[in-house]
Amino acid sequence: MTKTLKAMLAATALAGMLPVAAGAEGDVGLGIEKIGLAVPNLQADFFNQIKLGVENYAASLGIEVITVDAKGDTATQVSQVQDLMTQGIDAFIYIPAGAAAAAVPTRLARAEGIPVINVDREPDGEPGDTVIYGENVMSSYEVCSSIIERAGGSGKMVIIHGQKGTTPEVQRFEGCKMAIDENPGVELVAQQWTQMWSPDEGFSIGQNMLQANPDIKMIFGQADGIAMGAAKAVEAAGLSDQIVVGGYDGDVAALESLARCDTPFVVTATQSTQAMGVLAVNSAIAASKGASVPARQIPNAVLTDCDNAAQFVEKHP
DSSP, rough: OOOOHHHHHHHHHHHHHOOOOOOOOOTTTTOOOOEEESOTTTTTTHHHHHHHHHHHHHTTTOOEEEEOOTTTTTTHHHHHHHHHTTTOOOOEEOOOSSSSSTTHEEEEEEEETOOEEEEOOOOOOOOOEEEOOOOOOHHHHHHHHHHHHHHTSSSEEEEEEEETSSSSHHHHHHHHHHHHHHHHTTTEEEEEEESSOOOOHHHHHHHHHHOOOOOOOOEEEEEEEHHHHHHHHHHHHTTTOOOOEEEBBBOOHHHOOOOOOOOSSEEEOOOOOHHHHHHHHHHHHHTTTTTTSSSSSOOOEEEEEEETHHHHHSOOO
């Protein structure tokens, strides 16, 4: 890794540790009683972890949270957010269900004078008061550097993307591509996008990629669900000794799999998902008071493999 990249990683880690003031006078819960939380798909552990962070922390402050699940459908999410606006929420924590129409919920909340905290994904052209997402670029660089190293520094690689055009999909490709570009012996031979970031999609796409490229050595799934599905496809094809698989997020099931260290899925980046939920609530409180919050808040993600996964299984950040 270059000195510049190391410096960037260190700076990002430090930035991720900086707290956000809850309010100008430190009166954490005063002035906010109800938060609306819109999530894309609660079938995904990543979004469930953020939900837990928001709801548990808000409950400790006596703040009610109304959570709606779009089940991966943008139109459903817009309708749900329209309903939230009628329920007297004081702040809105929003994870877009997709790139299409992602700006609409932010616009709806702003029209009602409600602060908007974006998490994980930033609506194009319609930012909230702040956006909170994991450090996608450098963390994906680390994951892809790791699988390239484990594969001997050369060979064919495929990428199974998340939902096209979303913030994490774009940034995670950017980071992985940096690692690929540093290793001229690596050839990116195939890419495909998912709609739901799901294990089923990872398995199906992984099977198709293996049939087209039976000599690949590396797979990067842009989320752990995708990566674990792809790893099952590798196992089904009898290629576990040939291919290494990397993921992203630090989902509970993925961490448990890494702790066992018994599949081709060998590395991920563990995001501080519950901490992101706490940060979202504190930011909502601050914004509702008119306090200044940073435009972007980017907690670091930790490279996780068989050696350190157990600590995150015991206590997820």
